[in-house]
Structures are given as structure tokens and as C-alpha cells.
Amino acid sequence: DAISQATVMRMLIHYPWEGNMRNKLLATLLALPLLGVSLAAAAADPLVGRWKTIDDETGKAKSIVEITQTANGTFVGHITEILQSDKGPNPVCDKCKDDRKNKPIKGMEIIRAMKKDGATYSGGTILRPADGKVFKSKMQLIEGGKKLEVSGCVAFICKEQIWVRQ
Numbered sequence: 346d347a348i349s350q351a352t353v354m355r356m357l358i359h360y361p362w363e364g365n366m367r368n369k370l371l372a373t374l375l376a377l378p379l380l381g382v383s384l385a386a387a388a389a390d391p392l393v394g395r396w397k398t399i400d401d402e403t404g405k406a407k408s409i410v411e412i413t414q415t416a417n418g419t420f421v422g423h424i425t426e427i428l429q430s431d432k433g434p435n436p437v438c439d440k441c442k443d444d445r446k447n448k449p450i451k452g453m454e455i456i457r458a459m460k461k462d463g464a465t466y467s468g469g470t471i472l473r474p475a476d477g478k479v480f481k482s483k484m485q486l487i488e489g490g491k492k493l494e495v496s497g498c499v500a501f502i503c504k505e506q507i508w509v510r511q
Contacts, residue, residue, distance in 0.1 A: 390414055391490045392466055401504060405429055409511060412456060420466060422456030440477030449493035450474045459484060470498045
């Protein structure tokens with residue numbers, strides 16, 4: 346006969362392990378989730394993190410973008426802070442033409458579906474909220490991962506920015 350879960354529970358209650366062994370088992374069971382979290386953090390891709398965006402025309406810091414890796418392995422980036430805006434402290438993307446139209450720029454996903462391709466990241470898009478334009482994007486870590494070279498292209502015309510890790 347198979348032993349049911351209820352039978353096992355009754356055995357544990359009626360025949361408790363010695364205190365020291367039980368304490369070691371409990372400590373091990375409690376530590377396992379922490380080990381998983383630390384391993385996940387250690388395995389994070391170097392692209393993941395907070396980046397200060399620098400306007401390629403003015404040289405001024407515009408926002409903080411947090412890049413994360415999704416469950417399917419692609420990368421996305423959300424604006425977490427607006428450092429400088431011509432549209433006030435809470436601008437919306439009034440010129441966007443997709444699902445982001447008239448949504449707040451703070452919290453907005455501006456990087457979508459970037460994939461790691463060797464030493465670069467490509468295959469995704471980046472939104473420029475100021476004019477609502479979406480560009481094919483390519484990214485590459487430079488200066489030992491302290492900076493991120495970000496380019497956005499339409500056809501053969503590309504613009505490039507250097508973002509700084511926070």
C-alpha cells in the first residue's frame with residue numbers, strides 16, 4: 346500500500362525527530378529560496394540595470410531607464426525617472442501611434458524585444474517619446490559595461506546615444 350500524505354504527517358507528529366536534526370532540516374529548507382535568489386542575481390546579464398539616458402544633441406541627462414530580462418530571455422526597458430522634460434514633470438506620449446499613445450512617459454516601456462547577439466543586443470525596438478517614433482535598435486556595452494551605446498535606425502539612417510550605468 347502507498348503511504349498517504351496524511352499518514353506521513355501523523356508519523357511526523359507522533360514520532361518527531363530529535364530537535365537538532367529537525368532544526369537543521371528547517372534551516373536548510375528556509376535557505377533554499379535564498380540560494381535561488383542569489384544564483385539568479387549572479388546570472389543576470391550585464392545589460393540588466395539602471396541607465397541614465399544622455400540626449401545626443403544637447404548632452405543633457407534626460408531620464409533613467411531600467412533594463413530587465415524577461416522570462417523568454419529578451420530585454421525590455423522602462424523609464425523609471427524623468428530628469429528633464431520640455432512637457433513638465435508628468436509628460437504623456439501624445440505623439441505615440443501604438444499602445445503607448447497618451448500614456449504617461451514615466452513607467453513607459455521604451456525598449457522592446459531586444460535579444461542578445463554575441464557581444465551586442467539587437468532585434469528589438471526603441472521608442473523616442475518626444476516625437477513618438479519607434480526605431481529598430483542595437484545596443485552594445487562599452488568601457489567595461491560602464492556605458493551603453495544605443496542606436497536607433499530607420500532604413501539606413503541611424504542616431505546614436507551613449508547611456509551611463511547608474
